Amino acid sequence: xxxxxxxxxxxxxxxxxxxxxxxxxxxxxxxxxxxxxxxxxxxxxxxxxxxxxxxxxxxxxxxxxxxxxxxxxxxxxxxxxxxxxxxxxxxxxxxxxxxxxxxxxxxxxxxxxxxxxxxxxxxxxxxxxxxxxxxxxxxxxxxxxxxxxxxxxxxxxxxxxxxxxxxxxxxxxxxxxxxxxxxxxxxxxxxxxxxxxxxxxxxxxxxxxxxxxxxxxxxxxxxxxxxxxxxxxxxxxxxxxxxxxxxxxxxxxxxxxxxxxxxxxxxxxxxxxxxxxxxxxxxxxxxxxxxxxxxxxxxxxxxxxxxxxxxxxxxxxxxxxxxxxxxxxxxxxxxxxxxxxxxxxxxxxxxxxxxxxxxxxxxxxxxxxxxxxxxxxxxxxxxxxxxxxxxxxxxxxxxxxxxxxxxxxxxxxxxxxxxxxxxxxxxxxxxxxxxxxxxxxxxxxxxxxxxxxxxxxxxxxxxxxxxxxxxxxxxxxxxxxxxxxxxxxxxxxxxxxxxxxxxxxxxxxxxxxxxxxxxxxxxxxxxxxxxxxxxxxxxxxxxxxxxxxxxxxxxxxxxxxxxxxxxxxxxxxxxxxxxxxxxxxxxxxxxxxxxxxxxxxxxxxxx
Ligand code: G6P
Numbered sequence: 001x002x003x004x005x006x007x008x009x010x011x012x013x014x015x016x017x018x019x020x021x022x023x024x025x026x027x028x029x030x031x032x033x034x035x036x037x038x039x040x041x042x043x044x045x046x047x048x049x050x051x052x053x054x055x056x057x058x059x060x061x062x063x064x065x066x067x068x069x070x071x072x073x074x075x076x077x078x079x080x081x082x083x084x085x086x087x088x089x090x091x092x093x094x095x096x097x098x099x100x101x102x103x104x105x106x107x108x109x110x111x112x113x114x115x116x117x118x119x120x121x122x123x124x125x126x127x128x129x130x131x132x133x134x135x136x137x138x139x140x141x142x143x144x145x146x147x148x149x150x151x152x153x154x155x156x157x158x159x160x161x162x163x164x165x166x167x168x169x170x171x172x173x174x175x176x177x178x179x180x181x182x183x184x185x186x187x188x189x190x191x192x193x194x195x196x197x198x199x200x201x202x203x204x205x206x207x208x209x210x211x212x213x214x215x216x217x218x219x220x221x222x223x224x225x226x227x228x229x230x231x232x233x234x235x236x237x238x239x240x241x242x243x244x245x246x247x248x249x250x251x252x253x254x255x256x257x258x259x260x261x262x263x264x265x266x267x268x269x270x271x272x273x274x275x276x277x278x279x280x281x282x283x284x285x286x287x288x289x290x291x292x293x294x295x296x297x298x299x300x301x302x303x304x305x306x307x308x309x310x311x312x313x314x315x316x317x318x319x320x321x322x323x324x325x326x327x328x329x330x331x332x333x334x335x336x337x338x339x340x341x342x343x344x345x346x347x348x349x350x351x352x353x354x355x356x357x358x359x360x361x362x363x364x365x366x367x368x369x370x371x372x373x374x375x376x377x378x379x380x381x382x383x384x385x386x387x388x389x390x391x392x393x394x395x396x397x398x399x400x401x402x403x404x405x406x407x408x409x410x411x412x413x414x415x416x417x418x419x420x421x422x423x424x425x426x427x428x429x430x431x432x433x434x435x436x437x438x439x440x441x442x443x444x445x446x447x448x449x450x451x452x453x454x455x456x457x458x459x460x461x462x463x464x465x466x467x468x469x470x471x472x473x474x475x476x477x478x479x480x481x482x483x484x485x486x487x488x489x490x491x492x493x494x495x496x497x498x499x500x501x502x503x504x505x506x507x508x509x510x511x512x513x514x515x516x517x518x519x520x521x522x523x524x525x526x527x528x529x530x531x532x533x534x535x536x537x538x539x540x541x542x543x544x545x546x547x548x549x550x551x552x553x554x555x556x557x558x559x560x561x562x563x564x565x566x567x568x569x570x571x572x573x574x575x576x577x578x579x580x581x582x583x584x585x586x587x588x589x590x591x592x593x594x595x596x597x598x599x600x601x602x603x604x605x606x607x
Contacts, residue, residue, distance in 0.1 A: 001076070001605045002086075002100035003027035004178075005195050006069040006159040006169045009186015009216050013038075013068035014058055016188070020195035021051045021072045026395050026595075026602040027100070027191060028074025031085035034058065035096035037161045037168075038065020042096055046085035050596075066186075066216070067167045069159045071098035074601040077106070078123030088127040090134035091118055094163040095141075097133065099126040100191055101155035101176040102606050109151065128152070133160055142213050145170045146226060155352065155605060159189055169214040171206070176605055177350055177377065178206045180219055180231075187214040192374075193236060194393050204231040205376030234376060238392055252396035252488070252594045256580050257447055259404045263440040263573070265390035266408040271433050274426050276416055281369060281385035288420035291341045294321040295366070297329050297357040298345035299604065301399040302406060304480040305371075306345050308572045309410035311473060315569070316424060317417035326353035327607070329360070336364040343369045343413065347394060347402040348603035349377025356607075358382050371409050373402050387413070396595045397602045398487045400580045403480060404443075407572050411436060435566070439573045442564040446577045450585075453578050456543045456559035457585030459514075466491060466514040467505055468579075469498040469535075471528055473571040474518030480572070481516060481579030488597050489587035498531040511539035516582070518575050519557075521547040522568035532556045543582075545575045 003024025007016045017034045032054040033046030043063055047054040051072055071086035078084035087096040103109070106125035109132065114120065118131040132148035133141075141162045149156070149172060157176035161169050171178055171189045181188045183199035189212070190196050193203050206212060209224040210231070221231045248254035270276060294313050296306035306323040313321045324334065326344075330353060336342065342361040346354045349372035358368050358379065370383030373391045380386045389405030415432060418424040424432075460466060466485060468478035475497040482495035496505050498517065509515070515535045519528045533556060536542055542557040547565050554560055561578045587594045 001074045001601050003072045003191045004098040004100050004159050006189040008067040008167050008169050008214050011185050012064050014063040017068050017070035018055045021070050023195045025051050025072050028072050028601050029596050030073055030075050030080035032072040033085045033087050034070040035087040036063045036065035036068040042163045046082050048082050069098045069161055077125040084122045084124050088130045090130045095130055095133050097130045097160050100157040103152050104154035141165050141170050167216050172211045173206050174208045180204045180212050182219050187219045201236050202233045250595050252584055255401045258401050260440040260444045262391050262401045262405045263408055267437055276419055276429055278416055285420045292339040294319050294341045296323045296343045297326045299326050299351050301403050302345040305406035307476040308407050312414035316414050317421050326357040329357045336361055336366045338365040340366045342366045345371045345406055346379045347373045349374040349379035350603050350605050352605050352607050397600050439570050442574050443577050446563055450581050452561045453581045454585050461586050461589040463514045466493045468495040468516045470518035471498045471524040477518050477572045477575045484583035488594050489590050498528050509538040509540045513540050515540040516543045519544040519546050545578055
């Protein structure tokens with residue numbers, strides 16, 4: 001939710017700011033702005049709409065200062081508009097602020113500031129920060145920002161610059177990510193390292209309550225009392241091309257095609273001498289053996305990965321497992337004891353509800369494992385152990401390769417628990433691991449020919465609504481399939497365990513209504529086929545994802561998408577891929593932007 005960038009050094013700031021904002025646009029894209037702190041004083045440019053609109057305006061202006069901050073917004077307080085776009089400025093126009101997060105006590109602060117004579121221009125919570133810094137400013141921006149943050153409650157990643165101190169940017173954070181890096185020609189700040197990796201691979205992931213002062217000469221770090229601190233530097237060796245489309249028409253397709261690599265990287269090094277190991281979890285077999293209950297918390301697509309994991313953990317390790325949407329978990333009264341393992345799944349590692357749920361679980365004495373894609377993210381930092389999914393940066397808002405990375409990581413966790421509990425012999429684990437590794441090749445096969453998927457998409461593109469069904473592992477997969485379709489094509493889609501169809505959803509079915517079913521060969525195949533017949537008898541247009549070689553299924557379907565035969569427990573890995581491609585194909589046919597769907601943002605850092 002909102003991306004911020006900043007640069008100070010020897011080069012013009014505007015090109016980096018615009019390029020950085022483009023890379024962070026996945027975080028929000030309803031308006032954008034920059035403030036350049038150059039020789040002519042502070043110049044602020046803001047535009048409603050995507051970064052491209054801002055870039056167009058900036059191109060025609062003479063913004064040649066070498067220090068500046070920028071922002072791309074996902075609106076929370078105040079509708080998307082130029083006046084609500086960041087940077088926000090103080091009354092005298094000398095202080096500019098960009099912010100990612102929410103200031104919870106902004107209404108009270110705004111009233112006090114207005115009583116003290118400050119005039120507000122926007123409806124945002126952020127603007128109070130510019131005025132608070134202005135009130136506290138006595139010639140030292142760092143100390144003014146420290147004083148201002150003492151008065152705000154909520155979550156923030158902040159970058160502030162002031163006309164009186166050219167070349168200086170002060171940054172700080174609480175519960176919103178900020179990374180800082182020093183390159184050869186200056187210092188950089190961003191909400192996500194992807195914006196700065198081209199300039200430096202040595203990154204400081206700032207801690208909550210830490211401050212940094214960026215000048216052309218370098219970066220200094222301070223704690224909340226203003227005492228200098230030595231930060232931890234993380235070296236990042238990702239491929240910078242992650243932020244480019246690499247010849248694909250959109251990031252979503254590129255990321256879908258990266259999935260075989262994600263599976264292989266996630267599995268690399270996990271089988272040592274016939275023994276499955278996940279060292280990062282830092283728990284002995286004896287400690288794992290003491291776990292009596294597993295609770296998975298997550299949101300969105302990550303929640304669907306959790307549904308898959310629940311089935312695997314219960315089946316293989318025989319540990320009772322629940323999956324909770326994080327926003328519900330925090331307000332429920334979940335049963336968490338010291339023998340409960342809480343698994344928090346979050347691609348971004350910064351989803352506000354998931355983080356709050358982690359904190360609640362830890363207060364209750366649970367051990368928390370994080371499964372995240374982002375190094376040094378709050379979920380990683382606040383968990384007792386962390387498994388990094390090896391998806392690398394995911395740019396398209398709708399998650400694809402991260403989902404597969406999460407499912408594969410959770411599959412390993414389920415196997416590890418089964419191993420620790422003595423529920424699976426080592427030869428079984430080795431055989432399962434081999435089959436799991438084979439899914440990489442199987443996904444490659446699915447990606448090599450999408451003709452059937454594209455034909456099914458053409459047949460369903462004009463529907464007003466669609467139903468996804470499956471049983472067992474197929475049910476968990478169909479939830480994610482329906483979410484993908486509605487996220488990017490705005491076609492209403494629902495998913496149901498196929499057996500539930502008769503208890504309501506079947507009433508929706510009339511001539512031509514699309515029903516998309518996971519009907520792969522496995523323990524519930526015959527049951528799903530019966531459900532297909534019930535839907536077909538009422539006029540449904542049936543699309544099935546079926547097992548290669550299953551000719552019989554053609555009698556029950558209008559469109560068949562074949563996938564290679566896999567162990568039924570790995571169906572979510574392989575069958576999700578055609579559903580991702582199906583959603584994308586429909587979205588494109590309906591003229592939608594598949595990378596940046598309306599109203600959504602990739603990371604949801606507000607409740
Ligand atoms: C947003 C994204 C989804 C994602 C969900 C949870 O809604 O658009 O793609 O699944 O947040 O995010 P997380 O980063 O916690 O996995």
